[in-house]
């Protein structure tokens with residue numbers, strides 16, 4: 328695909344149409360203006376200003392120390408470089424502990440140019456999701472391994488492995504869809520659960536370590552360029568696209584987008600069964 332600056336900007340309708348038409352789409356985290364320009368010019372549909380910046384940029388061992396001010400700073404940088412991708416921004420830890428707080432926090436990110444916000448959690452987010460949706464703020468619900476809850480999980484572990492957990496996750500995803508979530512992001516779940524949730528939901532599902540059947544795929548930028556900080560254990564679902572590129576970073580971004588669209592990424596070795 329050519330530069331998105333030459334075609335219409337990506338919106339939540341584009342993603343819904345991609346799902347309807349069975350066309351997969353690519354997403355990547357983005358934290359600054361330069362990479363925002365490179366990623367969006369490569370035709371990658373969604374850029375996530377992720378709170379993973381706490382780990383890959385700030386050197387923390389979790390996403391918990393990231394503040395709303397940090398997110399506002401990086402959101403502004405990404406907006407300046409964007410060439411037409413949809414920008415999703417993370418609400419950081421404890422910035423959406425109540426519905427009214429989620430509205431304030433989401434508004435701060437939307438004022439900087441975010442097109443949608445992402446919140447981590449299950450059915451307890453129904454009230455916030457409905458409130459944001461009704462006030463004109465599209466919501467992505469992040470389920471499965473939600474890194475802000477890492478202390479409750481006791482580590483970065485695959486979620487939904489047993490039938491009870493899997494069925495609960497599907498029920499909660501349906502509740503959030505019913506509450507107005509426009510997108511669901513599923514992290515680190517078995518391939519079959521990724522497939523079931525994608526098939527049962529009307530809205531697009533983005534996966535990371537959730538198998539090949541989700542409507543879109545996302546990766547952390549530093550992981551797909553093979554520059555994960557040494558303090559972070561590289562997860563199984565990561566692929567470094569730089570070695571197969573003849574055109575450096577630009578080529579790697581394009582190779583990633585093409586592999587997602589033609590279904591060759593993720594391969595079985597990137598999935599949990």
Ligand code: KIV
Nearest residue numbers: 356377378379535545
């Ligand atoms: O913050 C982030 O980068 C994320 C992705 C891992 C999906 O939430």
